[in-house]
Amino acid sequence: MAETVTPFNTTPSSGHPLASLEPLLREWLPRQRWFAGKGRPVTGITPVAVTELLPPDGRIGLYHLLVRVHQPPALGAPAHPGDCYQLLIGVREALPPRLAPALIGHVTEGPLAGRTVYEALYDPRPADVLLEALRTQARIGGLRFDRDPGQEIRDGLVARVMTAEQSNSSIVYGDTFILKLLRRVVPGVNPDLEIPLALAREGCARVPAPTGWLHAELDDDSYVLAVLQPFVSGASDGWELALRELAKGEDFVAEARSLGRATAEVHTALARALPTVTLGQAQLGLLVDGMTERLEAAVQAVPALRPYEPGLRSAFRALADLAEEGRTWTAQRVHGDLHLGQCLRSPSGAWSLIDFEGEPARPLAERRMPQPVLRDVAGMLRSFDYAAHSASPPAPEWAHRCRSAFCAGYAEVAGRDPRTDPVLLRAYETDKAVYEVVYEARHRPDWLGVPLSAVRRLATSDPTLARETSP
Template identity: 80%
Template structure:
């Protein structure tokens, strides 16, 4: 890490005129990124949280690591209370001119400031800056406020060729030689990020269902620690569960009426996969319950949980008129859970995945399932994502994912989703000893809460997909 380690100056980065010169370019570029959380609101300015030169920008190729806070008008949900703005991790390359291969990475040309006349771009597209990150992790470098740590039990070679994963993600990922994948977190919050915390815990528990972190990036600023990225083994040749489900569904394109599974054989081969995925989920939940404290949720705690679900339903019904006729029926799912808690029933809560769906699961060529991306829902506060919750929340997320896969097929095959959901719950029960279907009120409440979230999301971002969660809304609203 000799090159980056010797260029740890923060002088140029900290100069206010540098951020001022970047400001107009970032205002245009940042809102276009998939991982930018403040879409629909203009950016009114930026402030620098932290900055380090990983390669000096005065050289032929420079690399700036910036933690930048984007200031935007408040939403009605944020109220009138002061909001500091979201903090983003930026890796900015600096060149005199971009070669054609880096054209998609262009941020813009600087006309003024300390780097006037230079071109700035998204550095993760470029192999050399991406290699600087891996070398920093490999050598456990400390550069300014940046700290790179690693698990010495895992070998990290210095000759791994990087490539950026270009599919749309809520963060950014670089694959190194089909050996490791580095997840670069974009929206940065202070505190212990579960995307590092939980895989480390599971590794210590010997749970093989989650790739063990090989290295990680941190920043120490104003007595706060920020997790910036996690390097994990790359599951070579793996297929994510969503892609595998759609592939199996496509094999039955010539079946007859909706709900007729005769063209699929054994669920298109996915029934056994759903069952195995249920077993994998239960193994992860069991390991997390061993590694971290569990809590009991009684009448008071469940009342707060139900209140949150009800508030989300009311807000979504206000925003999406199509949801309003079903709101009374959906509310009964939450009321039934509250009534059960009032009778003295209790539930166990523990650390869970927090955002589980088919796309967060990888099937290796050998047939083994792994769970990835333990960050939770990025829109929620970090403290909320780290709270113990009933495992039924993860299970409900996966059940909804089977439903999405079935409805993405034309014509939709509700029976395929039902069979996969049953197989998944069966597999979960085989490992955990508790069948999620044995607590139907809890499962229905979490499925309803998830479907309400989906309706709001699709209405705002993908209106063509709105019929998918609305089909579940009709079913859940009519459930006894």
């Protein structure tokens, strides 16, 4: 592997091979599913680091890029230096038909003039370069490829890109490994590597142990860029599995109960592996303030929420009242964005939890903060609700049975049923539902009725709420 590295936060000269890519990237980036700045124009792209992994003088060239994308801030948002994205850019004279979906564009000037550039993850040869670098623990410019010495990485595994992801990208090698490349990256310790490593040290089999990882050391900043983990061959995605069972009219109670046990096992292991803290009145006050502020912003953005605002606000007020009475809660590291799509069931029936990155839109420091485990529980309960309302006709009783089974399974391992803490659980469910309303109003208006049905339930204190939250 060759290397040329553009220094941190500098712009390539006109003779640099990447100098002529900016117009192509401005057009291509906003069309990618993982691009977070949709709806705002790209006003500039600044290289953070450019590393040559394969020289472009051969049949295939390969560049690793970290670029900062500049856009006007969203309405009402403060000025922002721009998001940093990880790109793998392939260079060929011409693309074979199988790589047509990966096309970025044709370069018309500069050292790459006459060449075609494309998304390299779709090409097995560049994908092989990444796996070989992890296997040999390569050091290329500021890139550091590391691995667990206790796990073997074989060569010769056939690479294929996964096309279903949204916020990141993944390559599967044979049926052995999956390499997840983080797209929008920030400096610091990323929980998508930190938590699985901690759980591996605890011997928790519910989360695949990292085999290798890629990070960049640039000036005084460290970026986690990719994580290689064992691939759960033949596994079913929890969301797709739930929808299939719903479509067949089958019950999901046993699976939900098993998933509750798996979630509790992960929480228990995390409480052993990483520090826990006690949340008192001051900390709970900040939590409630954040929930209330998000509700107020949501009501402004989605007028359909206005009739329910007093009832939703009461869910947060009830939590603040308990804190003022001296109630405390234990907080620990959690998944942070748990739903059915973050769970895999192996052919043996065992559940695994994946994707510990948290909500990418939230600051990294916030995603790494200890939180009550009920945040994860609330996310899963909302996911059952979503699945049930995706059916035709909707199946609210299916969701209720799954919610109850999940909580019962959780209690079998944790020793405490989440429904015995109804005030905190209701507050987290309410906060999640409010977030969902804003998301659906902006991106999928046809789905707005799903979170609004939960909002109607959560905004009341009638027997429906009591039934949903009691053991």
